[in-house]
Amino acid sequence: MLHPNSNCPKEFQLFGNRIVVKKVKDLKDENGVAVNGLADLDGLCVYIDASLRSTQRWTTFCHEVVHMVNGLLGYDELYANEIYTEQVAQAVYQIIKTAKN
Numbered sequence: 001m002l003h004p005n006s007n008c009p010k011e012f013q014l015f016g017n018r019i020v021v022k023k024v025k026d027l028k029d030e031n032g033v034a035v036n037g038l039a040d041l042d043g044l045c046v047y048i049d050a051s052l053r054s055t056q057r058w059t060t061f062c063h064e065v066v067h068m069v070n071g072l073l074g075y076d077e078l079y080a081n082e083i084y085t086e087q088v089a090q091a092v093y094q095i096i097k098t099a100k101n
């Protein structure tokens, strides 16, 4: 399991897809609003704002991964549900943070 103080992965596999993780300065969504992260289903890419520090970087990574999971599985309502996505992301982050070998 990855240590939360480490950097997020640069890429990972999900359902046979290669997902690339890119850190971007001053990340903005399609409306020009500043965001911490984005999940690009069509581009198979997760974007993370480059200024985020460890905990926020990891929780953002987990959040976008949950979007990716639900989007690739075709669960459109879950994909668009930000509250659900954040709750699952917090659970996944807790697992990463507390995992022991």
Ligand SMILES: [Zn+2]
Pocket (backbone or CB within 6 Å): 063, 067, 082, 085
């Ligand atoms: Zn979201």
